Amino acid sequence: MSPTTIILIRHGETAWNAERRLQGHIDIALNDEGLRQASALAEALEGEHIDLIVSSDLQRAAQTADAVARTRSMPVQRDPLLRERCFGGFEGLLYAEIEQRFPVEFAAWQAREIDAPMPSGARVAETFRQFYQRAVAAIIQWGRAHPGQTLALVAHGGVLECAYRAALGLSLETPRDFPVLNASINRFHLLDGKLSLVSWGEVGHLQPRVLDELN
Template identity: 70%
Template sequence: MLSNDNATRPTTILLIRHGETAWNAEKRLQGHLDIALNAEGERQAALLAAALASETIDHIVSSDLLRARQTAEAIARVRGAEVGTDPLLRERCYGGFEGLLYSEIAARFPLEFAAWQARDVDGVLPAGANRGETFREFFDRATGAILKHAAAHPGKTLALVAHGGVLECAYRMALGLSLETPRDFKVLNASVNRFVVEEGALNLVSWGEVAHLQPAVLDDVG
């Protein structure tokens, strides 16, 4: 049975972007394609794990994609903890855009690329190995997953390891930003982004903590 104390305390969310991959470094769109961390990403994950080692974390949950799981497992390893996985924490699925450089997307799919860059939140992506999601569909999935985990663990501290797009969705929800507005905030590899959930509402505490990483890390490109 949940204690009344836990039920009345806010749930703390450490929302973490995975470490760097080779595709991040060359600006190749990953989406649901399962890309591992590169050597720099592994270094970032180890530094992140060391920085969080002294913090209270009750549960660690990761996207089921490899780059997020590797980052979460680094955090768990130094704590002797387990990692749960949730495919609802995956990056947005980009359909036919996946696996391509941004320049290649613009050349192959000029109309869809223009709509994406113009932030058409209901724009349909071209078919690929996976079915693409509109940004609105993705936002609902990602924020729903975050709130689901918070509701399941009231008053606890959760580390959710996910992707740049998931972080963007959480930031927009917490600040009440329209989905159509340009993204004017950074979403950094292996960053810690702190939220609390109180009475079902997501609130931002701090954003883009990367002091544990040297040199500077890459921003998500979107």
Template identity: 60%
Template sequence: MNHSTILLIRHGETPWNAVRRLQGHTDIPLNEEGQRQAAALAGALLEQGVDVLVSSDLQRAMQTAQALSRVQAGLALQTDARLRERCYGVFEGMLYSEIAEQYPDDYARWQAREVDAVMPDGARPAESFRQFYQRCLDAIAGWARRHPGQTIAIVAHGGVLECAYRAARGMSLDSPRDFQVKNASINRFVWDGAQLQLEHWGDVAHLAASVLDDII
């Protein structure tokens, strides 16, 4: 079976990222820095030879992916709601500090990585980490199976990338997250027909290069 290459990309920065306000399914656009990151990302991926481009249907991911679509001739953007960030229920829109103060017990379970704990519902029903993990892996595997032997760029969210990392590394869902998931980072995986294998994590060299270009 032909292996698929998967470039998992986190969206660029948003105003809520900058102040640690929890987004989840709340549809927040990129800020100015996020737009700069998306443009730098698009330039970096010109040399990658992307065959398929898909993103979460939330605008911060779509805006990041659209920057890539604009510079890659003939590369259409497809969306998949299964690639959304985890839904955090009533926590969405709150600062982390506000969650800790107003919902101390739920916050403690979340920080303790209780994988089946569900936050109180808000505008949308919350989901547990286990439910979220399964949703993300099903989506990624589905795209890989549909496009064997091709390079697939998937623009999604920090939580989605975390799930892929854990799956590829065989990490338990309740273990601490000892790795960073950076905005506009490129993370390279291979789908071998049955599971994800991690080749390279956390490439943000393109962002530093863009900063230097701006200075020059």
């Protein structure tokens, strides 16, 4: 049986990414740089065979997926299970503001206490373990539903982190010492319900084009 190929993509940049303001489930659009990244991503994938495009229903992911879909006249399915982690009362705040307002909860978050609760805000926060289980299950569910095909899933930094940890068998308590980049291409195989990593953090398509002296 041939594996399902999953191209896992992080959305392009938002203004809140640039200023280190925590988004979570708050629905923020791409900024101008994010739109440029989404366009470059679409161009980079143009020659690749893709059977299905799925994105988180948050607009930063949906806009990125739509850019990829436009170049190949494909529909995009939306799945709220591919959303970023819900951070409850942390959402909408700068990291420095979270540390100031919620020092105990911030310290537990930074120490990677995976079952530590966060304060509720407009929504009830997920623990990291709850989020990991949701995100990985969603990726595997899509892959199992389309065996042997190639899927492009457009999601969020936390979702990419979960997939990376699942594929490499990393403990959830270990630090995130690997890059999770906006508009990056990350490739996995899924076989017998198990993710394996093929490549990580492809961002060559995001570099400005270098023109030679005759252009």
